Amino acid sequence: MGPPGVGKGTYAAMLSQAFGIPHVSSGELLRREVASGTDLGRLVSKYMAQGELVPDSLVNRVLFERLSKPDCRRGFVLDGYPRTLSQAEALEATFPLDLAILLTAPLEVVVERLAGRLYCPACGEVYHEKWRPPARPGVCDKCGHALIKRADDAPEVVARRYSEYLSSSKALAEFYERRGKLFVFDASGDARVLCPRLVEKIEELLRGKEVVKL
Numbered sequence: 001m002g003p004p005g006v007g008k009g010t011y012a013a014m015l016s017q018a019f020g021i022p023h024v025s026s027g028e029l030l031r032r033e034v035a036s037g038t039d040l041g042r043l044v045s046k047y048m049a050q051g052e053l054v055p056d057s058l059v060n061r062v063l064f065e066r067l068s069k070p071d072c073r074r075g076f077v078l079d080g081y082p083r084t085l086s087q088a089e090a091l092e093a094t095f096p097l098d099l100a101i102l103l104t105a106p107l108e109v110v111v112e113r114l115a116g117r118l119y120c121p122a123c124g125e126v127y128h129e130k131w132r133p134p135a136r137p138g139v140c141d142k143c144g145h146a147l148i149k150r151a152d153d154a155p156e157v158v159a160r161r162y163s164e165y166l167s168s169s170k171a172l173a174e175f176y177e178r179r180g181k182l183f184v185f186d187a188s189g190d191a192r193v194l195c196p197r198l199v200e201k202i203e204e205l206l207r208g209k210e211v212v213k214l
């Protein structure tokens with residue numbers, strides 16, 4: 001959990017590698033529905049383009065379908081889901097989490113991160129013009145596709161996404177705090193330096209619980 005641009009996708013990809021479990025991003029699953037032109041994609045595209053939350057029933061449908069796949073049986077790292085109390089309640093009743101990590105960073109840091117973000121529409125890889133540039137400018141290192149700026153990274157849409165985040169984040173954090181599952185992590189520094197510390201902390205917090213590790 002955390003505001004737009006705080007690094008949820010960046011950390012989730014690193015944690016997925018460290019723990020050998022899939023990275024499941026609600027934003028990425030929804031963007032793929034839109035790009036494939038499915039009925040669901042048509043329904044959700046107008047919310048996403050305006051920086052508004054997609055209705056819970058639609059997001060839950062996509063997420064639960066993904067989490068029911070065999071590769072999620074040993075666990076998964078969620079990114080951007082749950083986002084509302086109702087999503088958290090539905091998730092807890094079906095796929096209860098071990099831990100909910102809230103990433104934090106000052107507003108000016110997340111604005112700079114989103115302004116420089118580059119995205120590969122083919123494989124979903126994320127870059128940053130300054131912090132994580134691709135080897136060849138404008139080209140994805142992983143699949144060779146041309147990189148783009150996400151349409152919802154336009155400043156006026158970022159402002160809407162940020163205010164959506166503020167309106168639901170407190171209740172969500174309290175939900176997991178009451179269950180003893182909340183861990184708040186300052187993500188304002190360099191993710192490559194901070195991620196090994198986060199992995200250590202997760203292992204410490206989950207010690208004694210049955211958690212997968214490669």
Ligand code: AP5
Pocket residue numbers: 002003004005006007008009010011026027028030047048049051052053054055059079080081082083084087113114116117118126127128129131132152161187188189190191192
């Ligand atoms: P989603 O794709 O989840 O967007 P978001 O939450 O706004 O988060 P972002 O993907 O923008 O940022 P991030 O925190 O993952 O940062 P990243 O790692 O990319 O959702 C998009 C839309 O889908 C929503 O607006 C909504 O419409 C819909 N939606 C999704 N989930 C939903 C749900 N559950 N319910 C309802 N609607 C939903 O990093 C950002 C940039 O910074 C990158 O360029 C990265 O390289 C760089 N960076 C990251 N960390 C660092 C660092 N430590 N140092 C320097 N640069 C860094």
